[in-house]
Amino acid sequence: DGTTYTTFKFVGLKSYNKKLDRRKTRLLNKFIDFLIKIDIEYRLKTIDLAYDFHINKSIKNFLPIMVNRIGMKSKPNDPFNYYENTTLYLEDGSVKDPSLKAYIYDKSVKNNLDDRIIRFEISIRKIKKEFNTFEAIMEHIEDKLSKYRLFYFPVIAECNKNKWIYKSNYKFSKKLEKSISKSNVIEVNVSISNEIVSFLSKLFCKDIIEQ
Secondary structure (H helix, E strand, C coil): CCCCCCCCCCCCCCCCCHHHHHHHHHHHHHHHHHHHHCCCCCCCCCEEEEEEECCCCCHHHEEEEECCCCCCCCCCCCCCCCECCCEEECCCCCCCCCCEEEEEEEHHHHCCCCCCCEEEEEEECCCCCCCCCHHHHHHHHHHHHCCEEEEECCCHHHHHHHHHHHHCCCCCCHHHHHHHHCCCCEEECCCCCHHHHHHHHHHCCCCCCCC
16 A cells, blocks of 8 residues: 555563663653654564573473464474573474564573573564553453463473373373472463563553562
């Protein structure tokens, strides 16, 4: 229809360089304010949600699982297939341009940080234009997050035992559920935090969100 669209990408909003992080967030907020002020329509195409764990452990202590594989074109990645021992991707890497991608990695190694930080990140991509309200985007994010579960095992050997069970069929089977319930394990709550709600509310022009 002759309309021109431009995509802007903002990355690294939580790099643990406080001065730089504040500057990036301020720039993003000013950019959104500018679009609102001159009445330019915009919408989200991709959003990356990160869950950080300040813990002196390895990514091998974590078992991330995709519990809902509807729409997947291939089976998930082998849970022992680590990339350079610092990253574990959940989805098969052979799938080009996936609409959903999750991985867990050692952020302290990637960003050369002094403190040990393990990050679980979920990238929601190809967000459709109908998700153009705060309520719609929140519902869409919650739907995508419900596809994942994340478990932390203090002992790697115990984590590996459950990974072998998961690898047998790449499902959250009753056998796996039973094994996990008998393990020394902590399930991480993969949900939308208040910080994310506040951040998204600003993008959709909502100053106050009732909890």
